[in-house]
Amino acid sequence: MAAVHALQCSRAALSEELSPISLSSEISGTCFRSSSSRGSTQKQYCFRSFLSNHLSSQLYLKNKGKGKCINRGSVFCEVSSTTVQPPSERTRSEPTQVQQGQGTSELRSTELARCDLEDSNKRIICTFNIIFVCAEVSPYSKTGGLADVCGALPIALASRGHRVMVVSPRYMNGVTDAKFAGAFDMQCRIKIGCFEAEHEVAYFHEFRAGVDWVFVDHPSYHRPGNPYGDTRGAFGDNQFRFTLLCHAACEAPLVLPLGGYTYGEKCIFVANDWHAGLVPILLAAKYRRFGVYKDARCILAIHNLAHQGVEPATTFSKLGIPGDWYGALEWVFPTWARAHALDKGEAVNHLKGAIVTADRIVTVSQGYAWEITTLEGGWGLDGLLRSRMAVINGITNGVDMDEWNPVTDKHIASQYSLDDLAGKVGFIGRLDYQKGPDIIQSAVPEFMQDDVQMVMLGSGDPSIQSWMKWAEATYNDKFRGWVGFSVPVAHRITAGCDILLMPSRFEPCGLNQLYAMRYGTVPVVHCTGGLRDTVQDFNPFANAGEGAGTGWTFSPLTKEAMLAALWTAIQTFREHKTSWEGIMHRGMEQDFSWDRAALQYEQIFHWSSIDPPYA
Numbered sequence: 384m385a386a387v388h389a390l391q392c393s394r395a396a397l398s399e400e401l402s403p404i405s406l407s408s409e410i411s412g413t414c415f416r417s418s419s420s421r422g423s424t425q426k427q428y429c430f431r432s433f434l435s436n437h438l439s440s441q442l443y444l445k446n447k448g449k450g451k452c453i454n455r456g457s458v459f460c461e462v463s464s465t466t467v468q469p470p471s472e473r474t475r476s477e478p479t480q481v482q483q484g485q486g487t488s489e490l491r492s493t494e495l496a497r498c499d500l501e502d503s504n505k506r507i508i509c510t511f512n513i514i515f516v517c518a519e520v521s522p523y524s525k526t527g528g529l530a531d532v533c534g535a536l537p538i539a540l541a542s543r544g545h546r547v548m549v550v551s552p553r554y555m556n557g558v559t560d561a562k563f564a565g566a567f568d569m570q571c572r573i574k575i576g577c578f579e580a581e582h583e584v585a586y587f588h589e590f591r592a593g594v595d596w597v598f599v600d601h602p603s604y605h606r607p608g609n610p611y612g613d614t615r616g617a618f619g620d621n622q623f624r625f626t627l628l629c630h631a632a633c634e635a636p637l638v639l640p641l642g643g644y645t646y647g648e649k650c651i652f653v654a655n656d657w658h659a660g661l662v663p664i665l666l667a668a669k670y671r672r673f674g675v676y677k678d679a680r681c682i683l684a685i686h687n688l689a690h691q692g693v694e695p696a697t698t699f700s701k702l703g704i705p706g707d708w709y710g711a712l713e714w715v716f717p718t719w720a721r722a723h724a725l726d727k728g729e730a731v732n733h734l735k736g737a738i739v740t741a742d743r744i745v746t747v748s749q750g751y752a753w754e755i756t757t758l759e760g761g762w763g764l765d766g767l768l769r770s771r772m773a774v775i776n777g778i779t780n781g782v783d784m785d786e787w788n789p790v791t792d793k794h795i796a797s798q799y800s801l802d803d804l805a806g807k808v809g810f811i812g813r814l815d816y817q818k819g820p821d822i823i824q825s826a827v828p829e830f831m832q833d834d835v836q837m838v839m840l841g842s843g844d845p846s847i848q849s850w851m852k853w854a855e856a857t858y859n860d861k862f863r864g865w866v867g868f869s870v871p872v873a874h875r876i877t878a879g880c881d882i883l884l885m886p887s888r889f890e891p892c893g894l895n896q897l898y899a900m901r902y903g904t905v906p907v908v909h910c911t912g913g914l915r916d917t918v919q920d921f922n923p924f925a926n927a928g929e930g931a932g933t934g935w936t937f938s939p940l941t942k943e944a945m946l947a948a949l950w951t952a953i954q955t956f957r958e959h960k961t962s963w964e965g966i967m968h969r970g971m972e973q974d975f976s977w978d979r980a981a982l983q984y985e986q987i988f989h990w991s992s993i994d995p996p997y998a
């Protein structure tokens with residue numbers, strides 16, 4: 384009970400900004416700082432990072448002493464009796480599995496077998512030079528989960544002994560510029576030939592948490608708004624801006640003397656989403672054919688297949704890619720998607736280009752790795768993805784344990800109420816088709832009849848934004864809608880609600896349900912993608928009546944199914960307190976640390992370096 388009390392204490396009240404709803408009121412306490420659960424969680428985490436740092440350096444020294452290390456540039460690689468299965472054997476049967484329509488479970492068990500990382504921890508004794516290329520990275524720039532991943536995974540990899548650089552634009556929007564204050568001009572200028580001109584870019588650099596954070600500076604990154612657009616919509620020159628990023632990222636390991644030494648040619652690039660999609664093509668077309676980057680590899684990390692970077696075919700000649708590589712980016716829309724009779728549907732697709740040239744492909748959960756190879760989840764790329772099935776893996780995202788820690792979270796207050804039995808339900812996310820806010824919209828009139836309170840945070844679709852304002856006015860004592868993007872409010876909602884609702888139509892991984900579980904907030908989610916992988920349905924009868932599961936999943940994605948799951952959850956919250964505490968406990972006890980995912984990424988890097996370059 385003490386632990387649960389501590390958990391309850393850490394469930395802070397929502398912010399003053401969300402008042403006047405009193406989401407939690409009566410009992411206040413300074414609470415969780417003295418919580419025993421906090422102590423143990425922190426200790427375990429510290430011990431794990433200590434152990435992994437210690438192990439990687441020990442292993443390196445040990446093998447160096449035995450003369451087992453080959454120093455290949457800056458990559459130390461053990462020649463060992465490793466039992467890593469050759470990629471061809473490992474993957475031969477997989478496309479067949481999917482074609483035969485075997486279920487997800489078979490596929491998942493194959494994937495799990497491939498990422499048997501308990502074991503790989505013992506046998507992989509390599510360090511890599513790793514270059515992440517991404518359009519946004521937390522805490523410097525963020526609109527969503529891509530930034531969270533690119534801000535945390537590199538640190539986890541660096542703590543395991545790898546040399547890691549993250550390359551992202553230096554956005555100066557007049558509002559969040561101070562976030563880049565620790566990054567200094569490296570006085571290194573290069574000229575990039577693309578879009579019919581030579582464009583000079585500069586590099587800014589900050590070394591933090593063991594990682595080289597490199598920011599590409601160019602006037603096109605200096606404007607109000609977020610990384611992709613402003614209040615009037617997406618920027619019209621995004622293709623140019625991210626083409627520039629890809630070129631600059633490919634040059635960075637060759638030209639930047641970070642800590643006195645360049646990263647050199649022998650590196651592993653991790654190209655994130657379409658914005659970095661030209662990286663594997665450039666490596667092959669611009670560099671490798673002239674003998675540069677012969678030993679480099681590129682992993683494509685797909686966070687969201689719905690965004691592909693599709694532009695008119697005529698833009699190909701501006702990308703700075705040799706003309707004979709047009710086929711890699713070529714994309715033809717199906718007839719039904721063409722605008723008019725003379726429209727030939729010809730386009731270039733940056734993500735498609737990366738899919739056909741990357742050495743390996745990673746998605747952010749195993750469920751999503753399978754979904755993108757299906758007609759329903761492939762967004763037109765399922766055929767191509769099936770053809771590369773042998774090199775696709777799913778690795779579930781982790782959680783930044785420092786940023787999302789209910790024990791030390793500076794954004795949340797400490798008041799809470801054990802007696803407040805009105806279920807508090809929250810939603811955090813972009814207001815767009817993917818996240819299913821329209822399903823919530825359709826359910827709210829019925830849902831508000833119950834003794835519940837609901838808070839939504841997000842921005843996007845103007846019609847949903849206006850509806851949130853309408854709902855707040857209509858159900859003033861029960862509903863709050865916060866239109867905008869606010870990390871502190873996201874933390875407060877995660878901590879203050881009893882239930883987090885995620886009716887996503889598709890969800891490659893989803894981070895909010897992971898954050899929620901870590902904060903003892905119970906997720907109720909649509910059974911799809913990473914949500915299905917990470918939330919286990921509550922079963923009160925499992926474990927000899929002790930119960931099992933960490934939340935509720937519902938399917939199909941309808942108002943009725945969602946309300947049924949919500950009402951079951953709320954009834955459990957009200958009438959079965961012990962079961963509820965069990966669900967909270969099990970959620971909080973899960974290991975969502977990036978250490979686990981970092982191990983799996985290491986395995987992928989290792990496999991990619993066994994195979995010759997794909998393109």
Ligand SMILES: Nc1ncnc2c1ncn2[C@@H]1O[C@H](COP(=O)(O)OP(=O)(O)O[C@H]2O[C@H](CO)[C@@H](O)[C@H](O)[C@H]2O)[C@@H](O)[C@H]1O
Pocket residue numbers: 526527528529531532686687747780811812813840841842867868869870873890891892893894895913
């Ligand atoms: N209005 C708001 N104010 C403050 N914070 C807000 C906010 N709206 C969203 N956020 C924050 O942004 C992040 C969104 O995470 P998601 O997992 O939903 O990612 P997203 O769909 O953007 O990205 C894609 O990439 C990620 C990472 O791989 C995948 O998990 C995901 O499934 C995929 O769609 C969370 O940290 C959330 O708290």
